[in-house]
Amino acid sequence: MRLFTAGTAVLGGPAACYPVDFVQKIKQAKKQGQLLIGVDRGSLTCLQAGISPDLAVGDFDSMTKTELGQVEQAVSELRYSKPEKDLTDSELMLQAAMVDYQLDRLLILGGTGGRLDHFLVNLFMVNKPAFRPFAEKISLLDQQNLVKFYLPGRHLLVAKSGYKYLGITPLQGVQGLTIQGAKYELPSFTANYPLCFSSNEFVSGQTVNLSFKQGLVAAILSHD
Amino acid sequence: MRLFTAGTAVLGGPAACYPVDFVQKIKQAKKQGQLLIGVDRGSLTCLQAGISPDLAVGDFDSMTKTELGQVEQAVSELRYSKPEKDLTDSELMLQAAMVDYQLDRLLILGGTGGRLDHFLVNLFMVNKPAFRPFAEKISLLDQQNLVKFYLPGRHLLVAKSGYKYLGITPLQGVQGLTIQGAKYELPSFTANYPLCFSSNEFVSGQTVNLSFKQGLVAAILSHD
Numbered sequence: 001m002r003l004f005t006a007g008t009a010v011l012g013g014p015a016a017c018y019p020v021d022f023v024q025k026i027k028q029a030k031k032q033g034q035l036l037i038g039v040d041r042g043s044l045t046c047l048q049a050g051i052s053p054d055l056a057v058g059d060f061d062s063m064t065k066t067e068l069g070q071v072e073q074a075v076s077e078l079r080y081s082k083p084e085k086d087l088t089d090s091e092l093m094l095q096a097a098m099v100d101y102q103l104d105r106l107l108i109l110g111g112t113g114g115r116l117d118h119f120l121v122n123l124f125m126v127n128k129p130a131f132r133p134f135a136e137k138i139s140l141l142d143q144q145n146l147v148k149f150y151l152p153g154r155h156l157l158v159a160k161s162g163y164k165y166l167g168i169t170p171l172q173g174v175q176g177l178t179i180q181g182a183k184y185e186l187p188s189f190t191a192n193y194p195l196c197f198s199s200n201e202f203v204s205g206q207t208v209n210l211s212f213k214q215g216l217v218a219a220i221l222s223h224d
Numbered sequence: 225m226r227l228f229t230a231g232t233a234v235l236g237g238p239a240a241c242y243p244v245d246f247v248q249k250i251k252q253a254k255k256q257g258q259l260l261i262g263v264d265r266g267s268l269t270c271l272q273a274g275i276s277p278d279l280a281v282g283d284f285d286s287m288t289k290t291e292l293g294q295v296e297q298a299v300s301e302l303r304y305s306k307p308e309k310d311l312t313d314s315e316l317m318l319q320a321a322m323v324d325y326q327l328d329r330l331l332i333l334g335g336t337g338g339r340l341d342h343f344l345v346n347l348f349m350v351n352k353p354a355f356r357p358f359a360e361k362i363s364l365l366d367q368q369n370l371v372k373f374y375l376p377g378r379h380l381l382v383a384k385s386g387y388k389y390l391g392i393t394p395l396q397g398v399q400g401l402t403i404q405g406a407k408y409e410l411p412s413f414t415a416n417y418p419l420c421f422s423s424n425e426f427v428s429g430q431t432v433n434l435s436f437k438q439g440l441v442a443a444i445l446s447h448d
Binding site for chain 2: 016062113115116117118121123127144147165167169171172173192193194196198199223224
């Protein structure tokens with residue numbers, strides 16, 4: 001039997017970009033019996049909110065000895081990474097969450113804002129063959145955006161209260177990308193590079209059909 | 225004779241993500257005789273800083289009538305876009321700057337932060353065949369990041385004071401990506417999807433050699 005089916009990971013992105021109900025979100029995750037993972041400085045962020053992660057991953061090089069001591073005392077499972085590693089801290093987290101813990105779904109907080117190389121690691125990691133199979137189980141959430149990932153096939157996208165805009169973003173070459181039922185429709189689109197169809201919208205009471213034959217596509221729900 | 229050789233574009237991203245010396249930057253751009261472009265709400269941001277853009281582009285739908293009136297009065301050249309257009313406001317700006325004004329270089333401010341679909345339009349627009357030839361003339365700057373774009377070939381990357389980290393990010397499939405002279409070297413790497421080699425660093429007093437045979441690569445200089 002698996003210990004956890006769902007998880008929430010807190011990364012070290014700037015607090016200004018966290019969802020406004022961040023503390024409530026991680027409290028609820030714990031209450032629901034989710035696996036709470038702190039990544040690098042994100043472990044400390046959880047502790048400062050009064051909640052201990054179940055697992056902490058990182059090289060922790062941005063933390064003082066005292067801060068690391070706090071994390072080591074509060075968290076039962078720690079995985080130390082090395083700076084010259086092949087996988088980034090986010091990717092090590094993903095490996096732990098999806099391969100070792102075999103989670104059915106994972107919500108990532110603190111993965112946006114600040115350094116763009118950090119964000120792009122988090123956005124593109126599902127492009128890697130090792131993580132691609134888990135793409136549809138993963139989402140990123142911040143103050144203004146909810147990002148979901150889709151593998152080839154037909155998908156039904158449902159509007160979410162508070163999110164006015166829908167951005168459809170192939171994260172690699174895409175074949176036959178079709179958007180139906182949205183404010184702006186897209187007939188079969190093919191390209192060998194990523195781009196972003198931004199500022200689309202759900203039509204009231206209607207779902208959006210997203211389909212494509214090859215590639216990996218992110219759907220970004222956002223508000224101003 | 226061209227009227228302008230360099231330009232600065234101000235997009236409508238959140239002010240918190242603007243470079244800290246934003247006002248000084250656009251004042252200096254005007255002083256140097258650069259083309260100053262305001263994109264949508266970015267036009268207003270320039271006016272509020274006491275500087276009139278030479279050109280304003282956008283659908284201006286996020287602005288009140290009074291705000292739009294201010295822009296219309298202060299800016300001599302306005303280009304109105306339509307919401308259901310094929311090109312986004314950023315892309316229309318790029319077309320004006322690179323095709324019509326034939327700028328040699330363009331610095332984009334306000335293109336990051338906030339809505340991720342907006343940011344990804346700005347990051348991926350150089351992937352489009354119409355804009356690809358201009359990639360090396362364009363850069364994005366925000367509070368923590370400087371993004372430059374490279375076409376296939378050999379490139380010499382020079383460290384920039386204040387920027388500790390170097391992230392190398394193919395924005396589409398890449399062939400033979402090699403990083404030499406940095407803290408972490410990368411031998412010839414090939415993939416048919418984007419990813420990000422994050423948290424690399426310049427070695428003191430050394431330049432970095434970046435080369436690849438096919439694709440389009442972004443170099444992100446950043447600091448914490």
